[in-house]
Amino acid sequence: MNKVPIQIMDLTTLKAVVFELKKDIVPSRFEKAQQIDSNTVQLGFRTLESLKWLEISWMADSPRIVEIHPPKKHGENSTLAKQLKHLLTNLALVEIEQTGFERVIKFKFSSRPGKEIEKELIVELMGRYSNILLLDKARKVITLGKQVKESQSRLRPIGTGDIYTSPPPLKGLVPDFSESFNSWKNNICLVPSTFKNSIKNTYQGISPTLTLQIAGKTYNEAMSIINQPVTNIQLKIWEKIYKRWREWLLDIENNNYTISFQGPTDFVVWGNLKPEVKCKNIGLILSTYYSNKILEKKLTSIWKKLEQDLKNSKNDEIRKLRIQELLIKNISEYINMQKKAQKLLSLKSPTKKQIIEAQNLFKEAKRKKRSRESILNRIKFHKKRISDIEYCELFLEELTYKEGDNNNNKLDSIIELKEEVEEYICIKKVNSKFKSNKRKEHSSNIKEIQSPSGLKIQIGSNNRQNEFISLKKRRKGDLWFHAQEIPGSHVVLKSSNGIFDDKDVQLAADLASFFSRARGSKLVPIIMVPIENLQRISGSLPGTVSHRGGKVLWGKAERAEKYFHQK
Incomplete structure (x- = not known):
C-alpha cells in the first residue's frame, strides 16, 4: 500500500462549498451535534425540507467543511459536542460569511432571522493552524476545538475566555480580474524564482493545488511549468496561464462552480468542464472523497x-x-x-x-x-x-x-x-485508537464466491476467520482445503448445502493455492479433508487445526485468480 495524499480544501473549494451552504441551510435551526474524532464535529441543521448535516474538521492534513449524508450516532457525549448542543439549541443559523481570500468562515446564530446575533461559530481552515471556535455576543471564546498555548504560538495564543482575534492578514496582492497581462506577469517575475514560489508569494489565496490547476490541464504539463524559473517560461505559456487565471477569477466572481475528477489534481471545482462531470452538490461529493481518502490513509x-x-x-x-x-x-x-x-x-x-x-x-x-x-x-x-x-x-x-x-x-x-x-x-495491549468495538462472530466480512454448481466457497482472511469457517460454522458434508505444509488461507466448499461436482472441488483447490504462500508456483499440492475430520490444536493461534486422513489434489493459482476477479 502506498502513501495516500489528500487534496487540501483550498480557498476555491471553500468558496464553492460555502456558496452551496448559503443556499441550502440558511436559514435553518440548529438541532444536533456529535464529535466523531478529536478533530471533527458533525452538526445537524433543520431546514423547511429536511435535516441537513455538516461535517467540520480541523485535522491538519484534511481541514474541511462539507455537507454529509445523515451519519450514524457517534460521539454525542463528547465535551465539545455537549457544549455546542447546549449553547446553540433553539438558535437559528441566519448567515454564513466568508470574505475575500481569507479561509475563515463565520456561522452566525440568532433567535430568529432579523434578530441580534447571539453566537458565532468561527471555522479557520489553515492547515495545521485550523480550528473551530464558538463566540458569544462580546466575541469571547466559549469553547473551541483546540487550545493554542503561548508555547505553540506567541503570535496568537487562544483559549476559553479569551477575546477572539482574527488570524494575521494575508500577505501579497489581491487577485484582480481587471489586471492587465503585463502587470500580472511583471508582478510574478519581480523576484525571480520558480513559478510556484513566485505566484504564491505574489498573490493571496494561491495554494499548491490551485497553482497546478492554473498552470496546465494535466499533471505532467502543470509540473513541468511550475518548477521552471519564471525567467525561462515562454511568452505563449504565460498567455495560456493568464487566460486560466482570469477564468478562475471570473468563476469565483460569478459563483460558477462545478466539480471534475479529471485534471492535474484529484478534483477541480472551477473551469470549463464537460456537462457530464457537472453536479449540483459539490459538498456531498467532496464528503465522499475525503471520507475515502482518510480511510485509505488509516488503512495505509x-x-x-x-x-x-x-x-x-x-x-x-x-x-x-x-x-x-x-x-x-x-x-x-x-x-x-x-x-x-x-x-x-x-x-x-x-x-x-x-x-x-x-x-x-x-x-x-x-x-x-x-x-x-x-x-x-x-x-x-x-x-x-x-x-x-x-x-x-x-x-x-x-x-x-x-x-x-x-x-x-x-x-x-x-x-x-x-x-x-x-x-x-507481539503480545501488546491493543491500541484503543483502532480497536474494534466488539468481536462479533459474523460472516459479513468473509470472502465468498459461488462455485460452478452454485455452492458457496468461503475463504478466510485471517486466523479468526479461518477458525470461523472451518470450526465454528462447519457443517457435516463440507469440504476443507489447504495448501499442504505451506502457510495459506482455509478454503471451505459448503457442499453440505447441495450436490457438488469435480469443477467445484477443482476451483476450491485452485483458490487454496492462490491464497497461499505458494501463489507463484504453477502447481500447488492441496490437501482436501471432510470438515468433520478437523480438530483445533489447543494453545495455538486461532484456526490452527490438525486433520485425519485427506486427499491430495493439485491447485493452479493462475486459474483461480482469473475466476476470482471475474466474480
Whole structure:
C-alpha cells in the first residue's frame, strides 16, 4: 500500500462549498451535534425540507467543511459536542460569511432571522493552524476545538475566555480580474524564482493545488511549468496561464462552480468542464472523497505498522532460533565426551587424574544430554512462532487482492488481523485508537464466491476467520482445503448445502493455492479433508487445526485468480 495524499480544501473549494451552504441551510435551526474524532464535529441543521448535516474538521492534513449524508450516532457525549448542543439549541443559523481570500468562515446564530446575533461559530481552515471556535455576543471564546498555548504560538495564543482575534492578514496582492497581462506577469517575475514560489508569494489565496490547476490541464504539463524559473517560461505559456487565471477569477466572481475528477489534481471545482462531470452538490461529493481518502490513509498507516511489527518479530524469532541451533550443535558433542570418558576408564591402569577427568566428562555429557531435550523444545517453539508470523504476513499480503471490497471492509479485516498479531505474536495491549468495538462472530466480512454448481466457497482472511469457517460454522458434508505444509488461507466448499461436482472441488483447490504462500508456483499440492475430520490444536493461534486422513489434489493459482476477479 502506498502513501495516500489528500487534496487540501483550498480557498476555491471553500468558496464553492460555502456558496452551496448559503443556499441550502440558511436559514435553518440548529438541532444536533456529535464529535466523531478529536478533530471533527458533525452538526445537524433543520431546514423547511429536511435535516441537513455538516461535517467540520480541523485535522491538519484534511481541514474541511462539507455537507454529509445523515451519519450514524457517534460521539454525542463528547465535551465539545455537549457544549455546542447546549449553547446553540433553539438558535437559528441566519448567515454564513466568508470574505475575500481569507479561509475563515463565520456561522452566525440568532433567535430568529432579523434578530441580534447571539453566537458565532468561527471555522479557520489553515492547515495545521485550523480550528473551530464558538463566540458569544462580546466575541469571547466559549469553547473551541483546540487550545493554542503561548508555547505553540506567541503570535496568537487562544483559549476559553479569551477575546477572539482574527488570524494575521494575508500577505501579497489581491487577485484582480481587471489586471492587465503585463502587470500580472511583471508582478510574478519581480523576484525571480520558480513559478510556484513566485505566484504564491505574489498573490493571496494561491495554494499548491490551485497553482497546478492554473498552470496546465494535466499533471505532467502543470509540473513541468511550475518548477521552471519564471525567467525561462515562454511568452505563449504565460498567455495560456493568464487566460486560466482570469477564468478562475471570473468563476469565483460569478459563483460558477462545478466539480471534475479529471485534471492535474484529484478534483477541480472551477473551469470549463464537460456537462457530464457537472453536479449540483459539490459538498456531498467532496464528503465522499475525503471520507475515502482518510480511510485509505488509516488503512495505509495500520498496514505499514503491522508489516513492520511482523518483520521485527520474525527477525527476533530467527535470531533466537539460530542461537538455539548453535547450542544444539555444541551439545551434540556429548556422545564424543562419553566415548572419551569410556576410553580413559578402559585403560589398564588409569591414573587418579585420568579417573577424575573421565568422571567430569561423564558429568558434563549427562548435563548436555538433559539440556538437549529442552533446547529441542525451544527450537520447535521458535519454528512454530516463525510459521505463525508467516501466516499473518500472508494474510496482510492478501488484503491487497481484495479489490472488490470497499475500504470499510478492508479496515475491519486489517484491524482483526492487527488484534490477532498484538494478542498472539507481539503480545501488546491493543491500541484503543483502532480497536474494534466488539468481536462479533459474523460472516459479513468473509470472502465468498459461488462455485460452478452454485455452492458457496468461503475463504478466510485471517486466523479468526479461518477458525470461523472451518470450526465454528462447519457443517457435516463440507469440504476443507489447504495448501499442504505451506502457510495459506482455509478454503471451505459448503457442499453440505447441495450436490457438488469435480469443477467445484477443482476451483476450491485452485483458490487454496492462490491464497497461499505458494501463489507463484504453477502447481500447488492441496490437501482436501471432510470438515468433520478437523480438530483445533489447543494453545495455538486461532484456526490452527490438525486433520485425519485427506486427499491430495493439485491447485493452479493462475486459474483461480482469473475466476476470482471475474466474480
